[in-house]
Amino acid sequence: xxxxxxxxxxxxxxxxxxxxxxxxxxxxxxxxxxxxxxxxxxxxxxxxxxxxxxxxxxxxxxxxxxxxxxxxxxxxxxxxxxxxxxxxxxxxxxxxxxxxxxxxxxxxxxxxxxxxxxxxxxxxxxxxxxxxxxxxxxxxxxxxxxxxxxxxxxxxxxxxxxxxxxxxxxxxxxxxxxxxxxxxxxxxxx
Amino acid sequence: xxxxxxxxxxxxxxxxxxxxxxxxxxxxxxxxxxxxxxxxxxxxxxxxxxxxxxxxxxxxxxxxxxxxxxxxxxxxxxxxxxxxxxxxxxxxxxxxxxxxx
Numbered sequence: 001x002x003x004x005x006x007x008x009x010x011x012x013x014x015x016x017x018x019x020x021x022x023x024x025x026x027x028x029x030x031x032x033x034x035x036x037x038x039x040x041x042x043x044x045x046x047x048x049x050x051x052x053x054x055x056x057x058x059x060x061x062x063x064x065x066x067x068x069x070x071x072x073x074x075x076x077x078x079x080x081x082x083x084x085x086x087x088x089x090x091x092x093x094x095x096x097x098x099x100x101x102x103x104x105x106x107x108x109x110x111x112x113x114x115x116x117x118x119x120x121x122x123x124x125x126x127x128x129x130x131x132x133x134x135x136x137x138x139x140x141x142x143x144x145x146x147x148x149x150x151x152x153x154x155x156x157x158x159x160x161x162x163x164x165x166x167x168x169x170x171x172x173x174x175x176x177x178x179x180x181x182x183x184x185x186x187x188x189x190x
Numbered sequence: 191x192x193x194x195x196x197x198x199x200x201x202x203x204x205x206x207x208x209x210x211x212x213x214x215x216x217x218x219x220x221x222x223x224x225x226x227x228x229x230x231x232x233x234x235x236x237x238x239x240x241x242x243x244x245x246x247x248x249x250x251x252x253x254x255x256x257x258x259x260x261x262x263x264x265x266x267x268x269x270x271x272x273x274x275x276x277x278x279x280x281x282x283x284x285x286x287x288x289x290x291x
Contacts, residue, residue, distance in 0.1 A: 007193045011201050018205055018228050022212030027220065034224050041231050044198070048242040050250050057234075060257050065227065065264055072220055072268050076281055091214050099207040106199045135247045136254070143251075147258045154262030161269025164276075185276075 006047055014040040027073055035066045051128045198239030205232035219271055219281045223264065230260045 017037035021030045038061040045054035126134070136144055173181075209232055212225030234253045241249025275281055 001191075004191045004193050007197060014201075015204055015208065018208045021224055021228065022208055022216070022221075027218070030221060030224055034227065037228070038231065041235060044201075044235050045238050048198075048238045050238045050241065050253075053234075053238060053250050053253055056254065056257060060261055061227075061231075064261060068264055068268055069220070069223070072271065075272060076220060076275055095207075095210055095214055098210065099203070102206065103200070103203050106203050107196070109199075131247060132250060132254075135251060140251050143255060147255055151258060151262050154265040158265035158269045161266070162272045164273075 003047060006043070010040050010043045010047075013037075014044075031066070031069055031073060034069075035062050038062050038066070049128060052132045195239055195243040198243075199236055202232050202236035202239070205235065208232075217283050219283060222283070223267060226263075227260060230256055 014037050017033045017040060020033040021037060024030050024033070039058060041061075042054040042057040045051075045057055206229060209225050209228035212228060213222060216222045216225055234256055237249040237253040237256070239249075241247060241253075271281055274286075278285055
């Protein structure tokens with residue numbers, strides 16, 4: 001009973017938040033609604049008994065990803081209204097068809113695969129975090145290390161791409177210096 | 191009323207469709223990134239639900255890897271976006287049509 005109430009409540013909230021995210025014209029509203037939706041998604045993980053995944057969801061998405069997006073919003077000056085593209089009937093039709101096909105596939109798949117069995121079953125008497133650690137560091141050790149290397153590559157790429165000229169502070173220079181730098185940039189880039 | 195696997199899968203589909211709508215109609219690249227985050231989260235809900243109802247931890251493992259991929263995609267994507275914004279002063283998709291076929 002309580003599970004049903006929690007499921008429907010959080011389903012409604014999540015769908016509403018993500019709907020706001022994709023439809024609003026204000027970037028700040030989209031960012032806030034996305035953060036709220038991420039937290040509501042973690043509620044499903046807690047309902048499903050995946051406690052560790054829920055904690056990771058909150059830490060990574062609303063902690064790291066949202067902070068990065070907030071930085072991006074401040075950098076890109078998205079306070080003005082976002083322009084939309086609309087009026088393409090073919091795209092809308094294609095999207096509707098794709099969504100319908102997805103729904104049919106998702107309804108049919110559990111019927112087809114009734115003989116599915118647990119590959120790495122949950123250990124009795126151990127909490128979710130312990131079982132996750134057991135499986136992650138035995139069966140999925142190589143993918144775990146590959147993911148670590150991938151995160152390192154992403155970190156280096158982020159520093160290299162975003163860190164150019166970060167030693168110059170535009171707020172500490174006067175207007176003449178900034179203009180000189182911009183003219184130099186134009187010469188290099190054109 | 192019992193909440194079954196199908197409930198979660200339908201919810202995952204609805205969230206995925208919302209993300210698809212966002213990918214199709216957004217012009218601003220930052221908003222496009224928001225929509226891709228929604229797509230990845232919708233898939234994660236499906237993974238966790240299947241992991242719970244089949245008593246198998248593989249779904250949760252894949253959800254972890256999806257989260258790691260989302261984080262690194264965001265780091266690289268935002269870096270590229272900053273470079274683009276420094277050069278052109280805008281992050282609209284329409285300005286990126288320099289490679290007309």
